[in-house]
Amino acid sequence: MSEWLTGAIARGQGISDWLAPKRAQALELLSQTAWPTRRTEAWRYTPLRSVERSIAKDQVQTTGLSPVDIADLHMTELVFVNGRFDVQQSSSELPTGLSIVLGSELNNADQALAIEQFSSIKPSRHLFGLVNDALASDVVVVAIAAGADIEKPIRISSLLSSGAEAHTRVQVKLGDGAKATVIEDVQAQGDTLSTAFVEYDIADNARLEHYRFALQTNTNVAIGGSHFNLNNKSKMHSTIVAFGSDLSRLDTDIIHAGEFADAKLNAMYLLDGKELFDLHATVEHAMPNGTTEENVRGIVADRARAVFNGRIHIHRDAQKTLAELNNRNLLMSDKAEINTKPELEIYADDVKCAHGATIAEIDKQALYYLQTRGVSRSKAQVMLNFGFINELIDLMPNAALAEWVRPIIRERFAQMEVK
Amino acid sequence: MSNTKSLLTIKNLHASVEEKNIIKGLSLDIKPGEVHAIMGPNGAGKSTMGYVLSGRDGYSVESGSVTLDGEDLLEMETEERARAGLFLAFQYPVEIPGVSNLEFLKASVDAQRLARGEEAITSANFLKEAKAACKQVNLPIAFLKRGVNEGFSGGEKKRNELMQMLLLKPKLCILDETDSGLDIDAMQVVAAGVNSQRTEDRSFIVVTHYQRLLDYIKPDFVHVLSDGKIVKSGDASLAQELEAQGYAWLQSEPTEDELEG
Numbered sequence: 001m002s003e004w005l006t007g008a009i010a011r012g013q014g015i016s017d018w019l020a021p022k023r024a025q026a027l028e029l030l031s032q033t034a035w036p037t038r039r040t041e042a043w044r045y046t047p048l049r050s051v052e053r054s055i056a057k058d059q060v061q062t063t064g065l066s067p068v069d070i071a072d073l074h075m076t077e078l079v080f081v082n083g084r085f086d087v088q089q090s091s092s093e094l095p096t097g098l099s100i101v102l103g104s105e106l107n108n109a110d111q112a113l114a115i116e117q118f119s120s121i122k123p124s125r126h127l128f129g130l131v132n133d134a135l136a137s138d139v140v141v142v143a144i145a146a147g148a149d150i151e152k153p154i155r156i157s158s159l160l161s162s163g164a165e166a167h168t169r170v171q172v173k174l175g176d177g178a179k180a181t182v183i184e185d186v187q188a189q190g191d192t193l194s195t196a197f198v199e200y201d202i203a204d205n206a207r208l209e210h211y212r213f214a215l216q217t218n219t220n221v222a223i224g225g226s227h228f229n230l231n232n233k234s235k236m237h238s239t240i241v242a243f244g245s246d247l248s249r250l251d252t253d254i255i256h257a258g259e260f261a262d263a264k265l266n267a268m269y270l271l272d273g274k275e276l277f278d279l280h281a282t283v284e285h286a287m288p289n290g291t292t293e294e295n296v297r298g299i300v301a302d303r304a305r306a307v308f309n310g311r312i313h314i315h316r317d318a319q320k321t322l323a324e325l326n327n328r329n330l331l332m333s334d335k336a337e338i339n340t341k342p343e344l345e346i347y348a349d350d351v352k353c354a355h356g357a358t359i360a361e362i363d364k365q366a367l368y369y370l371q372t373r374g375v376s377r378s379k380a381q382v383m384l385n386f387g388f389i390n391e392l393i394d395l396m397p398n399a400a401l402a403e404w405v406r407p408i409i410r411e412r413f414a415q416m417e418v419k
Numbered sequence: 420m421s422n423t424k425s426l427l428t429i430k431n432l433h434a435s436v437e438e439k440n441i442i443k444g445l446s447l448d449i450k451p452g453e454v455h456a457i458m459g460p461n462g463a464g465k466s467t468m469g470y471v472l473s474g475r476d477g478y479s480v481e482s483g484s485v486t487l488d489g490e491d492l493l494e495m496e497t498e499e500r501a502r503a504g505l506f507l508a509f510q511y512p513v514e515i516p517g518v519s520n521l522e523f524l525k526a527s528v529d530a531q532r533l534a535r536g537e538e539a540i541t542s543a544n545f546l547k548e549a550k551a552a553c554k555q556v557n558l559p560i561a562f563l564k565r566g567v568n569e570g571f572s573g574g575e576k577k578r579n580e581l582m583q584m585l586l587l588k589p590k591l592c593i594l595d596e597t598d599s600g601l602d603i604d605a606m607q608v609v610a611a612g613v614n615s616q617r618t619e620d621r622s623f624i625v626v627t628h629y630q631r632l633l634d635y636i637k638p639d640f641v642h643v644l645s646d647g648k649i650v651k652s653g654d655a656s657l658a659q660e661l662e663a664q665g666y667a668w669l670q671s672e673p674t675e676d677e678l679e680g
Binding site for chain 1: 473474475476496497498500501502506507509512513515517518522523526527530531534567583587
C-alpha cells in the first residue's frame with residue numbers, strides 16, 4: 001500500500017456525515033485493496049508514481065477561480081472549487097423540473113434514497129472511485145423530474161488552484177421520460193490531484209446528452225469516472241474530449257439495465273509532450289435488445305502515451321444486442337505510444353458485435369507533397385489529419401459546444417509535431 | 420548565352436539518399452524563359468535531382484550550391500522553396516483521401532500569396548480560376564471535389580499536376596517524367612498546357628526518358644544526365660541523336676548496378 005493511500009484512508013476515517021455507512025464500506029474495501037503495480041491489469045500501462053509523489057494538499061486557499069465562458073451557451077452552473085461546492089458561483093435559479101441540492105441538505109426521505117443510490121452504478125473495482133466515495137465531502141444530488149425537458153445544459157465544473165487536492169462527486173437522476181444535457185469539466189492550474197466521479201441513473205424513456213472535457217495538461221493528476229445506468233428505452237449520447245497530463249485517467253461504465261436502451265460514446269484524445277491519457281470504457285449489456293456504438297479516436301505525438309481499454313460484455317440474456325467498438329489512432333512520432341485493447345465478451349448467441357483497433361503513422365509522402373506546393377508543415381498536418389478528429393466533433397449534438405471546442409483542438413493539433 | 424541574370428544556378432552539386440551518392444557533381448545554369456530537357460538512362464539521378472531541389476526529407480546535400488533568383492535554395496524549407504517559385508510536377512503524385520482537391524489547391528495558392536504579401540483570394544474568385552484551370556487540362560470539374568488524386572488514373576494525376584502549375588504560376592517548373600504512362604492524346608494536352616505557360620520569365624526543366632515529348636515541348640537545351648552528372652549538352656537535335664543511338668555511348672563507365680545486373 002502506498003503512503004498516499006494510507007493517508008487518504010486516514011483522512012476518510014476522520015469524516016463523519018450523512019454518508020457514513022457508504023464511506024465505511026468504501027474504506028473497508030480500500031483497506032483490502034493492494035496498491036496497483038505493473039502487474040495490475042487495470043493499471044498496467046499507467047504507473048501511479050505521480051500519485052505516490054503527489055504533494056497536493058486538500059486544504060488550499062481558493063483564489064478567484066471561475067468556469068470558462070462558452071460563447072452562445074447559457075448553462076446551469078454547478079461549481080466546485082478545490083472540492084468544495086461553491087454556492088456563489090453555482091446557479092440559484094433553476095428551471096422547473098430540475099433540482100440541485102447538497103446531499104447533506106436533503107430531507108430525510110430524499111437523503112435515504114440518495115444514500116441508497118450512492119455508488120450503486122459506479123462499480124467498486126475502481127480504486128480511485130472508492131477513494132472518492134470516502135473523501136468527496138460535498139456530494140451534490142441533481143434530480144430531473146419525470147417528463148421534464150431541461151433545455152439549458154447543466155455544467156459540473158471542478159476547478160482546482162495550484163497545489164490542490166480535491167474530490168468531487170455528483171449523483172444525477174433523470175426521471176421517466178426526462179431529457180437533459182450534462183457537461184463535466186475539470187480545470188486545474190498545475191500540481192493538482194483530483195478525482196471527479198459522476199453517476200447517472202437514466203430512467204425509462206429518458207435521454208441524456210453528456211460531455212466530459214479533460215483538457216487539463218502538464219503536472220495535473222486527474223482521475224475520474226462517468227457511470228451510466230440505462231433503463232428501458234432510455235438513450236445516452238456521450239462525447240469525451242481529452243488532452244493528457246502527468247496522469248489523466250478516465251473510467252466510463254455504461255450499463256444496459258433495461259431493454260431497448262441505446263448508448264453512443266464518442267471519445268477523442270490529443271496527446272503531446274510526455275503526456276499520458278488512459279481511457280477505460282466498459283459496457284455491460286445485461287438486458288436484451290440494447291445498442292451500443294463506441295468511436296474512440298486519438299492522435300499521439302512526441303513521447304506521449306495513450307491507453308485505451310474498451311470492454312463490451314454481453315451477458316447471456318442480452319439477446320439481439322447490437323454493439324460496435326472502434327478505436328483509431330494516429331502516431332505522430334516514433335516515440336509516441338498507444339496501448340489499445342478492445343475486448344468483447346459475448347455469452348448470448350443472437351447478437352451482432354464488431355470491434356476493431358487501428359494504429360497509423362502520419363503519411364510523410366503526403367506531407368511532403370503538400371509542402372512542395374507551399375503549404376507549411378504545420379498547416380499540412382492539420383489538413384491531413386484534422387478531419388479524423390473533426391468528424392467526431394461534427395457528431396456533437398450541441399453546436400455551441402462543438403464550435404467552442406473545435407478551435408481549441410485545432411490549435412493543439414497545430415502545435416503537435418511530426419517527428 | 421545572353422547576359423541575363425540566371426534563374427537557377429546549380430554548381431557542382433553532390434547529394435545522397437540513405438548514404439548512397441546519387442548526384443555526383445551536377446552543374447546547370449538556367450536563364451529566365453528557357454526550357455531545358457534532361458534526359459538519361461534509368462538510375463542516372465533524374466528524379467533525385469527534383470527531390471533534392473525541392474528539399475525532400477532523406478535527401479541530403481553533401482556539397483555544392485543551388486541558387487534560385489540569387490537566393491540560396493538549399494537553406495530553405497520545402498514550402499519556402501515552393502513560395503520562392505519552384506514547382507515540381509511529380510512522376511507519381513501521391514493520393515490524399517480526406518483532403519479535397521479544391522481545399523488543397525486553395526491552401527497552396529493561399530500560402531504562396533501570403534508569403535508574397537499579396538491579398539488573399541476570395542473563395543468565389545478562386546473557384547472560378549480553378550474551374551478554368553480544370554477545363555484547360557481537360558479534367559471534369561467534379562475532380563475539384565474529390566480527394567487529392569484519389570482514384571485518379573495515371574493520366575488524370577499528371578493533368579492534376581499541370582492544373583496546380585497553372586494556378587500557382589511558378590518561376591521554375593520541373594516536370595519529372597510527366598510523359599510517362601501517357602498516350603499520345605494525353606501527352607498533347609500536357610504539352611499544350613506547358614506551352615501555354617511559356618513566358619519570357621518562366622523556365623522549365625523537362626525530365627524525360629524519351630524524345631517524344633520534346634516534339635511537342637521544344638527545348639532550348641538538352642542535357643544528358645548519367646551517373647549523377649551532366650555528361651553532354653546540346654540543342655534540340657541532341658534529343659534526336661539520343662533517340663537513335665541510346666545512351667550507352669555516352670556513359671563514361673558502367674555503374675555498379677549495371678555490372679551486377
